[in-house]
Amino acid sequence: MAERVMSGRITTSTIDAVEHCTQFAAAQAHEAGFSLARVREIELVVEEVVSNICGHSYGGHPGSVELSCERLDGANLALEFIDYGRPFDILALPMPDLAVDLDQRDPGGVGVPMFRALVDHATYRREDLRNILQVIVHAAPKLRSDPAAR
């Protein structure tokens, strides 16, 4: 069975949840020995998830977001996002049509493909009026990066 070590948890208000959760996850990944390049990718993941929680789950209304971080066997981190808003599953959001010309492009909609490209595994469940999203990220970066960030 995989060893799981709880390394931290924060609860934040939606007012500054994106900033606090991003900083928290970056610190956890850095402490776990992840490269700067992968830390930035994890920041992108957390920013997408939390901004979607604030916008979709809470619909822009005040609420709280909890984020916990566990170290798994090997160089992996499990991030668990919990919120108390309406049912919202980021994994069920449709992929936008990115193949259309500039005129037809939706200015937003890049967050979902970015999230999918940067995580290794993700699961969602609705439990006791909570949205619970668990995301597993491995240490290896997904994107090509500058040598200094490796």
Place this chain on the structure above:
Amino acid sequence: MECKIQTLANVVLIEVEGRIDHGTAPAFGSALLPHVDGCTGETKKLLLDLGAVNYMSSAGLRVVMIAAKGCRKQSGKMVLAALQPTIQEIFKIGRFDMVLDTFATVREALAAISPAALALYDKG
């Protein structure tokens, strides 16, 4: 995030530095989007130098897309230059590379869109 803006002939060169995220994207938009006005044909073109941007989330990409769409709507031109490898990868994920013109350097971008601006750039 900081933006430095200079005009070279018919090109507005916007040098962006730092991190464009959920928190800084509104300031990025405030710096960039007013320059879309009047960006039509040959009279005024926009060049976004992203060489010093090391982080861009979808919030920043959204601002870039709004500016690009605004320029296109007016038959104007906005190009990007000097994207760091990670930002290039993020552009590929969002397929921005398919709808926006990007160049390896500011000089290459100027050479493509405005010889007059390039001459001024080379003079320093």
